[in-house]
Amino acid sequence: MSPLSWIATGSLATWVWLLLGQGFFWRTDQRLPAPSQAPETPAESPGDPWPRVVMVVPARDEAEVLPLSLPSLLAQDYPGPAEVILVDDGSTDGTGRLAEELARGRTGLPLAVVRPGEPEPGWTGKLWALRHGIALARAREPEFLLLTDADIAHEPDSLRLLVAAATGHRLDLVSQMARLRVASGWERLIVPAFVYFFCQLYPFRWINRRRPLATAAAGGCVLLRADTAERAGVPEVIRQAVIDDVSLAKAVRRAGGRVWLGLADRVDSIRPYPDLADLWRMVARSAYAQLRHNPPALLGTVAGLALVYLAPPVTLAAGLLTGDGPAAWAGGAAWAVMTGTYLPMLRYYRQPPWLAPLLPYTALLYLLMTVDSAVRHYRGQGAAWKGRTYARPEAAPDR
Template sequence: MTLLWWLSSLSLLSLLSWLWLACCQGLFWRTDVRLPPGRRAPDRWPDVAVVVPARDEAALLPQSLPGLLAQRYPGRARVILVDDHSTDGTAAAARALAGAVAATPVAVAPGPGFPGAPGGLPLTVTTPPPLPPGWTGKLWAVRHGVELAGEVELLLLTDADIAHGPDTLAALVAAAETDRLDLVSQMARLRTETGWERLIVPAFVYFFAQLYPFRWSNRPGARTAAAAGGCTLVRRRALERAGGIAAIRGAVIDDVSLARAVKRSGGRTWLGLAERPAELRVTSVRPYPGLAPLWRMVSRSAYAQLRHSPLLLLGTVLGLTVVYLVPPAAALTGLLTGFSPLAATGLAAWAVQAGTYLPMLRYHDRPPAAALLLPLTALLYLLMTVDSAVQHWRGQGAAWKGRTY
């Protein structure tokens, strides 16, 4: 009986934690932080350079690069693909795709709220010098692309596995110009086609929003700052004021680091979820066919998120256990033993937990019943985080395409 009362106390603590999270953590669970629906065209369309770092992405470029090249942007824009010393013919694939897009007529119909513009942005394919010490490969490639872009006003930093609808660039620029933002970022919709993707991906965005509530991040003067590296538009002046890409050159979680640098230097930032209409869609085309690649995606940067601190790791493990794992354990134990206080608090905490997850599941077109599996997903993330720390201690942390940071 003492054990049941002890578990009841933990269950009550979990319930109180969930009530606080639901009400006081920036309404992180809501999915309505999007680009304003009433977008209007700005008075002028500034020059934009789209910088795409790519390392061994030849297989994915046919799904992502044509959409970038076919942007319906009313101003002047160009795409710079930085081939980060690939070994699979990424540069040749990019050039071939650019030739195919140039030979295909592109519709010039206006997008929602924007004037029509000829499609077909020019492409430059380049390779940076060898990677110097202290830099991650992606940021070294981005720096090279930014330098090559020249004196443009805006830079769209996007990954080679991100597909863009034809009006995403115009929508991002319109938001930056009309709302006077220095950084505008959208969290791309990740694939949810396989069973493991459907289990893990919605929670990935949910946990990110819990750590960095979008409403807090978008509030001027707030300490929270975040961005999504797959789609980030930044003003060149704001980037230079923040110290340039060199200021975050060793960051593994480079998107959050960039947003923090811009915000610390006085810039205004905005982060939201990608839109659903095809014209404005921002989606990741990278497949995760099994648990192993998803595990690597999370574990690659999880311990870096904790600043490589064993103390923060311990706190995270305990927190995930109490907040996510105790409710179902308490509910099932209480029901099986007939101990009603334990069953009541466990079921209540599990219900609040599942309720906060429902909007994210709807956003990813998942059924409501999947919310009951969030404790299982949290357990997987807990194990991934511990594995991330183990890999770091072994000198194998943050490994990506042949490089370890």
């Protein structure tokens, strides 16, 4: 066999293993579990069938999306006591005032807006906002906290279903990966792949096992037991984390809590990423932090992406041009398996199947974004988000 054939065969073997041995990451059937008891009485205490919930929304310069997201929280059809706390994290676009205007005169859940000021040293902005929101929420003595981003819109029964799942299955953290917006051409090319890669890195089936093999959450929608959060030291224990959702899930699990993560059907992100530059910044700001700023891990990631995603089409084309049959066959087979595993995610995002064979091109973009993330880190630019830069942010600490 030629070297080209060995590369193609190695890629094919990797894809067969990913297909069968990586927690069936490519399947999209991990959805919010139905409660094991009737939704009308989901709580453990018969005297208070629906537990008190406080929703905490960190918001920085979110005036563009707030008119669509905040009313969806205030209009939650939840039978128990619930309220919303929006934490205005140093916004310059009138986010806090807009939130108050949106709630004024509206029937629904009560809203409180707080402004904690600039973060203290050692805190990332979102977690600083969550710290103040959670502290204020604890004064209400809730059983659950719903941590949800300002760009997330919820269907009216979203909170009810989350609480029913958590109480019915005795879960400490229930997280749904919101369905991201897919409207522009670049969003169609990159966004479903973003979720696909996340599922490959953190297979939901492994996370949701009683004896989990992985731990993660999706920060846009996290229902968290208040006593578990306090026992885990959240958010203080993860105050420097840029990838705060994974860090939060690990902190909960270290405290003995049960974690569940799945794809959302009734929770949507409305934040637009119309251009490649917008999507590039979204990925690059945290990609190297995910690798713990480790150069060998970066090199391994680049080599792995090249072998797994780029080698199949390259070896197929080269094999056909040079008459190397084994290389062309193995490369084509690897590309076919890759394409097949991507189709369920495209269906979930209601996208045409012809996008599936383009996954190698999308992977190349992600490879370049990851390298750019490392370059930004070593230039001292670090993770940048809405006017703040964290030169050396932490990823998701194991302890």
